[in-house]
Amino acid sequence: MQTSAVTDLAHTHARPVHWLATATAMAGVVALAGIIQPGPAGATAAPPTPRPAPDAATAHYPLQCGGAPSTIAQKATGDLDGDGNPETVAVVHCEAGSGTPPSGIYVLTHGKGAGAPAARxxxxxxxxxxQKNVTGFAIRDGVVRATLLGYSSPDVPSCCPDQSEQVTWRWRGGTFVRTAQDEARAV
Incomplete structure (x- = not known):
């Protein structure tokens, strides 16, 4: 007598209910795949790379130094007008053999056109x-900050300013608006 190695198991026989459950599950997977789809493929442009800040050494400053050279005493960079490109702000004065020459504070951007200076x-x-000297100079959050030292009268020696004022400049409406932090006070 021969016995078959395959036994008659109840779960190996497919019934119509099994086929119906399988078809329903497959329809659910297909429907879900139709709803959950990736967005359309396409190239995305990388944001433009900001230009480097203008080089303060390449600018021409409107100083009257009587033939003496000018000196960049301090400089800082930051995006002051919100265009994504940094500007440079430079504190510049004439070189002097002695005393403390007054400073100018200048905002620089890149030069325009061929042959123009790299910064203007x-x-x-x-x-x-x-007749101000500049200390505490910085750019933070698009705002230029400085302490301006000055003189209460022409009799005060240029070595020893006797007044101090905290000031800021912020770009608003196409111009730099100056705000004094406190009134000028004696040092």
Whole structure:
């Protein structure tokens, strides 16, 4: 007598209900795949790379130094107008053999056109004629900050300013708006 190695198991026989359950599950998977789809393929442009900040050493400053050279005492960079490209702000004064020459504060951007300097002055925040010296100079969050040292009278020696004022400049409406942090006070 021969016995078959395959036994008659109840779960190996497909019934119509099994086929119906399988078809329903497959229809659900296909429907879900139709709903959950990736977005359309396409190339996305990378954001433009900001230009480097203008080089303060390449600018021509509107200083009257009587033939003496000018010196860039301090400089800082930051995006002041919100265009994504940094500007440079430079504190510049004439070189002097002694004393403390007054400073100018200048905002620089890139030069325009062939043969133009790499950096050009687009705004003057402090004129040297105002007889101010600059300390505490920085750019933070698009705002230029400085401490301006000055003189209460022409009798005060240029080595020893006796007034101090905290000021900021912020780009608004196409111009730099100056705000004094506190009134000028004696040092």
């Amino acid at each position: 002055v687009v705004a003057t925040l402090v004129e040297p004629a105002q």
